[in-house]
Amino acid sequence: MTRAGETDLRTAFRQLAGGGVGGLEIVWRELAHPLHNYAFALTRDQDEADDILSETLAKLPGIGWRLRWVRNPKAYLFAIVRNAARSRTRRARSEATEDSGREPTSPDGSGAALIRAAVLDLPEEQREVVVLHIWGGLTFEEIGRTMGVPTNTAASRYRYALLKLRPALREGDDER
Amino acid sequence: MNGDDLKRRLAATSLSSPSITLDQVRQRATVGVRSRRPFGIARLAFVTAVVWVMVWVAQVAVDRSMDGIVPVSQLAGQSTLRPSGIAQRRQLLQELMADGGWSEVGARAQQGVAPSPPVGDGVRQGRSSQTRLRRWS
Numbered sequence: 001m002t003r004a005g006e007t008d009l010r011t012a013f014r015q016l017a018g019g020g021v022g023g024l025e026i027v028w029r030e031l032a033h034p035l036h037n038y039a040f041a042l043t044r045d046q047d048e049a050d051d052i053l054s055e056t057l058a059k060l061p062g063i064g065w066r067l068r069w070v071r072n073p074k075a076y077l078f079a080i081v082r083n084a085a086r087s088r089t090r091r092a093r094s095e096a097t098e099d100s101g102r103e104p105t106s107p108d109g110s111g112a113a114l115i116r117a118a119v120l121d122l123p124e125e126q127r128e129v130v131v132l133h134i135w136g137g138l139t140f141e142e143i144g145r146t147m148g149v150p151t152n153t154a155a156s157r158y159r160y161a162l163l164k165l166r167p168a169l170r171e172g173d174d175e176r
Numbered sequence: 177m178n179g180d181d182l183k184r185r186l187a188a189t190s191l192s193s194p195s196i197t198l199d200q201v202r203q204r205a206t207v208g209v210r211s212r213r214p215f216g217i218a219r220l221a222f223v224t225a226v227v228w229v230m231v232w233v234a235q236v237a238v239d240r241s242m243d244g245i246v247p248v249s250q251l252a253g254q255s256t257l258r259p260s261g262i263a264q265r266r267q268l269l270q271e272l273m274a275d276g277g278w279s280e281v282g283a284r285a286q287q288g289v290a291p292s293p294p295v296g297d298g299v300r301q302g303r304s305s306q307t308r309l310r311r312w313s
Contacts, residue, residue, distance in 0.1 A: 050196045054200065
């Protein structure tokens with residue numbers, strides 16, 4: 001996201017702090033896709049990701065004046081998505097008694113699908129860092145704060161993730 | 177393929193895309209705001225009322241517990257003994273004086289003679305009454 005985008009987000013948050021829904025358009029334009037990617041990476045479910053995105057953005061006008069004090073709107077929104085996904089995962093875990101987890105992703109053979117499947121098959125903490133850094137545009141410091149881990153931990157998780165993704169990306173190249 | 181290439185390749189691949197629209201989100205937000213505001217005001221009014229009632233009850237309880245207690249400022253210069261207690265002690269003293277025991281002790285003391293030795297403790301502890309008498313004289 002550009003610096004102009006960040007300024008736009010601050011403007012949007014100021015508008016939303018007033019209780020109106022006017023600022024939602026800017027947030028949607030700037031972050032709908034990255035937020036959805038993140039929600040999808042956490043839940044691996046399109047419907048859940050849609051719902052989390054909708055819930056996150058719809059929640060903003062209700063937060064009201066407190067939005068004025070948010071220093072980093074982008075990191076704040078990713079944190080909301082993270083919390084929403086976490087609480088859904090916890091709920092799903094407690095409801096499903098015999099659910100042994102989600103099915104491993106099965107790529108349809110195209111290069112993009114292979115890469116997507118490789119990302120979704122990463123361990124959760126590495127997946128989160130990759131998605132936040134590459135699609136979310138967050139720095140490692142911001143990622144660390146969002147995930148509650150030191151900056152160096154976030155950076156090393158990213159490096160390990162790239163090592164695991166390298167073969168899939170090569171295969172993806174071959175498929176082109 | 178170096179790190180930057182990897183990053184570019186990944187960024188070019190879309191992980192997912194939302195299948196909802198901005199209008200749907202806006203609608204959900206509007207409903208949320210409408211339903212939240214009256215509840216917020218009602219909640220504030222309820223909390224205020226509860227706090228007010230709690231303060232009132234506490235104040236009444238403190239007032240009740242103070243009933244019958246004389247402030248310390250009004251006790252200044254007064255004896256802490258009750259009048260009935262003073263009368264009892266005075267009566268006891270008068271009875272002691274009347275039986276002659278105390279007057280005898282006083283008289284002997286003036287003459288430098290020891291009073292009659294006590295019976296009991298001194299004997300049991302093995303001290304003779306003579307020793308005790310010597311000490312008194």
